[in-house]
Each structure stands twice: as C-alpha cells, then as structure tokens.
Amino acid sequence: xxxxxxxxxxxxxxxxxxxxxxxxxxxxxxxxxxxxxxxxxxxxxxxxxxxxxxxxxxxxxxxxxxxxxxxxxxxxxxxxxxxxxxxxxxxxxxxxxxxxxxxxxxxxxxxxxxxxxxxxxxxxxxxxxxxxxxxxxxxxxxxxxxxxxxxxxxxxxxxxxxxxxxxxxxxxxxxxxxxxxxxxxxxxxxxxxxxxxxxxxxxxxxxxxxxxxxxxxxxxxxxxxxxxxxxxxxxxxxxxxxxxxxxxxxxxxxxxxxxxxxxxxxxxxxxxxxxxxxxxxxxxxxxxxxxxxxxxxxxxxxxxxxxxxxxxxxxxxxxxxxxxxxxxxxxxxxxxxxxxxxxxxxxxxxxxxxxxxxxxxxxx
Ligand code: SAM
Ligand code: DTB
Ligand code: SF4
Numbered sequence: 001x002x003x004x005x006x007x008x009x010x011x012x013x014x015x016x017x018x019x020x021x022x023x024x025x026x027x028x029x030x031x032x033x034x035x036x037x038x039x040x041x042x043x044x045x046x047x048x049x050x051x052x053x054x055x056x057x058x059x060x061x062x063x064x065x066x067x068x069x070x071x072x073x074x075x076x077x078x079x080x081x082x083x084x085x086x087x088x089x090x091x092x093x094x095x096x097x098x099x100x101x102x103x104x105x106x107x108x109x110x111x112x113x114x115x116x117x118x119x120x121x122x123x124x125x126x127x128x129x130x131x132x133x134x135x136x137x138x139x140x141x142x143x144x145x146x147x148x149x150x151x152x153x154x155x156x157x158x159x160x161x162x163x164x165x166x167x168x169x170x171x172x173x174x175x176x177x178x179x180x181x182x183x184x185x186x187x188x189x190x191x192x193x194x195x196x197x198x199x200x201x202x203x204x205x206x207x208x209x210x211x212x213x214x215x216x217x218x219x220x221x222x223x224x225x226x227x228x229x230x231x232x233x234x235x236x237x238x239x240x241x242x243x244x245x246x247x248x249x250x251x252x253x254x255x256x257x258x259x260x261x262x263x264x265x266x267x268x269x270x271x272x273x274x275x276x277x278x279x280x281x282x283x284x285x286x287x288x289x290x291x292x293x294x295x296x297x298x299x300x301x302x303x304x305x306x307x308x309x310x311x312x313x314x315x316x317x318x319x320x321x322x323x324x325x326x327x328x329x330x331x332x333x334x335x336x337x338x339x340x341x342x343x344x345x346x347x348x349x350x351x352x353x354x355x356x357x358x359x360x361x362x363x364x
C-alpha cells in the first residue's frame with residue numbers, strides 16, 4: 001500500500017496531524033511495524049559536491065548567491081575526493097550517499113560528465129547513490145540512471161499555496177516535472193519538505209497532499225526542520241518545537257506506509273528522546289556525519305551512541321530495491337576515445353619528427 005486512502009484529503013490529513021500526540025505516535029508506530037523493521041534505521045550521508053553561488057532565491061537556503069551568508073562558493077569537487085568522502089561515510093556506517101549541487105538545473109557540460117563518473121564510482125562502493133542537482137530533463141535523468149543512480153532528491157518543500165512565499169525563481173510545476181523525469185528514467189524518487197518556515201499546518205499537510213495526488217508517490221520522504229541561517233530571508237524564524245517534527249513524521253508515515261520517512265535537517269536542536277519518538281513514529285533514516293550540506297549535524301559517534309541506547313541497527317544498502325547496474329556512459333566513452341585518438345596522433349607526430357633531421361645551416 002503506497003498511500004493510505006483514508007488520508008487522501010486535506011481534511012482527513014489535518015485531523016490526523018492534530019490528533020492527541022501519543023495517539024498519533026501509536027497509530028504511526030502500528031503502521032510502521034506492518035511495513036518496516038522498526039529496529040532498522042538507515043544512515044545516509046550528505047556531500048555537497050558543488051557548494052554555493054546558486055542563482056536561485058530559495059528563502060531558506062544559505063547557498064543562494066544573492067544572500068550574504070558565511071557559505072563560500074566552491075567549484076565542483078573532484079571524482080577522487082568524492083570517492084574518499086564516500087569511503088569514509090561507508091566506514092562510519094552509512095549505506096547511502098546523497099550528493100548535492102547548488103545548481104538551479106543540470107547542464108550538459110563537463111561538470112555533469114564528472115557527476116556521472118561520481119555516481120558510477122559510489123555505486124561501485126555498494127552504497128545507494130542519491131543526487132540532488134536541481135531541475136533536470138528526461139535525457140539527463142536517463143544518463144544518471146544508466147550510471148547507477150538509485151534515487152533523485154527533489155523536494156516540493158511545502159504546499160503549492162505556500163511555495164511562492166519562499167521561492168520565486170522557479171515554479172512548483174517545474175519541480176513536479178523534474179520528479180516526473182526521474183520517474184520516467186526509472187530512478188526512485190526522494191522528495192519531501194521543510195517545516196518551520198512560517199507556514200500554516202494546512203501547508204504541511206498540503207505538501208503531503210501533493211504527494212498523495214501523484215500517480216506514483218515518492219519512495220523516500222525527507223522531513224526537514226528549517227535550519228535558520230544568518231543572512232537568509234528566513235534567518236529570524238523561531239525554531240519549531242520538536243513535537244511538530246514528531247507530528248509531521250508520524251502523519252507522513254501513516255499517509256505513506258511503504259515510504260522511507262527521513263528525519264532530516266534539524267536534529268541538532270532535538271533531544272535524543274525527541275528523536276526516539278520520531279523513530280517510534282516511523283522515521284527510517286537519518287543524515288549521518290557532522291555536516292549536512294553546509295550546516296552542522298550531530299557527529300557520527302553521537303549517533304552511534306544513540307543507536308546503541310535505543311537498540312537501533314543501521315539499515316543495509318539496497319534493502320528496499322535492487323542495486324542498479326552502472327553502465328558505461330556513451331558521452332564519456334566517446335570523449336575518452338577522442339582523447340585516446342588525439343594522444344595517438346600526437347605520439348605518431350613526435351616519432352615522425354624524431355626521424356626528420358633538419359639540414360645544418362652554417363653561418364659564416
Ligand atoms: N539545488 C538543488 C535543489 O534545490 O533542488 C539541490 C540542493 S538543495 C540545498 C536541497 C534541499 O535542501 C532543498 O530542496 C531544501 O529542501 C533543503 N534545504 C536547503 N536549505 C535548507 C535549510 N536551511 N533548512 C532545511 N532544509 C534546507
Ligand atoms: C533533504 O531533504 N535535506 C537535505 C537533502 N535532502 C539534500 C539537505 C538539508 C540541507 C540543510 C541545509 C544545509 O546544510 O545547507
Ligand atoms: Fe539553489 Fe537549491 Fe539552495 Fe535553492 S535550495 S538556492 S536551488 S542550492
């Protein structure tokens with residue numbers, strides 16, 4: 001059961017969200033146990049492969065070039081350094097790596113070729129590979145799928161109605177199109193939102209309703225609490241109470257029984273008890289490692305201790321879907337062939353010129 005038809009209206013979702021908290025958690029825990037192993041929680045690591053300098057105006061985001069935050073813009077990471085970071089995340093227990101780029105959209109250039117190589121390399125490490133690169137078309141999605149991408153993350157962030165209050169440089173419809181392109185390419189979809197941006201509860205359930213209305217709702221739904229970053233338009237937002245995070249996780253769990261609900265940004269402001277209630281209410285994943293994309297997150301060791309205290313087990317890679325096969329990328333292969341041909345021609349020219357000895361000219 002991908003969606004729970006009892007909660008396919010705004011009214012029913014609102015009623016659910018507003019239930020007495022412990023009733024809500026109990027109902028969510030019951031659903032969770034029918035579809036998931038409640039002891040398993042996936043550790044997923046984030047890696048900002050291209051940081052800052054983004055042309056968009058997402059009001060929450062420290063990476064938007066137009067806001068004056070402490071984030072410095074960097075070029076795309078190299079494939080080798082991504083592999084090193086991925087190995088480190090895996091050694092610390094992560095079974096999934098989500099690579100994020102501060103791009104409005106994917107462009108067909110050398111940087112994207114490098115991302116394709118990163119996807120191939122991380123998939124070869126037997127980790128689930130997720131990318132979040134902004135908007136993309138169907139051909140780009142197919143290239144990522146061919147490289148071995150397991151999931152594409154593209155958040156709707158909030159309800160259709162509230163979205164325009166936070167972002168003006170891109171429409172809700174654009175986001176839905178990108179999600180559709182990932183689907184058409186056969187990539188699993190990771191899409192969720194942020195609470196604590198000043199939205200009403202109607203907007204929180206409105207986000208869930210948008211997923212309910214999809215022909216094929218996401219396999220993975222990250223729930224983020226806003227990390228209010230100085231310099232962004234949302235810098236002064238009051239932090240949400242952790243009860244709200246628990247409610248949102250529980251409501252999402254009940255509405256989408258099969259999805260992995262990810263307890264995402266905002267854990268540094270939560271207690272272990274608060275997080276425990278999220279796991280009880282169906283959160284099946286956390287972001288692990290001391291950094292999200294640009295903001296702090298609990299350290300690996302802190303989470304390891306929490307897992308031990310709560311009796312949680314890190315979930316293995318590909319427990320919910322087969323490992324994709326990484327196939328050679330035709331564009332990269334063609335480029336490599338061209339480079340090899342050019343190198344051969346240069347070598348031949350060198351040999352030819354070595355056999356040629358210019359006549360000595362004596363100057364009297
Ligand atoms: N540029 C791409 C895009 O926007 O699709 C990918 C990277 S973007 C940083 C990925 C997601 O991170 C956003 O959609 C948003 O949901 C989340 N995010 C960004 N800044 C955040 C913040 N300050 N607090 C919580 N979540 C945030
Ligand atoms: C998601 O929903 N949350 C992650 C991941 N998907 C890409 C990103 C959180 C970013 C928090 C702000 C930052 O660290 O820059
Ligand atoms: Fe750019 Fe993504 Fe940040 Fe929006 S959320 S400003 S698109 S990096």
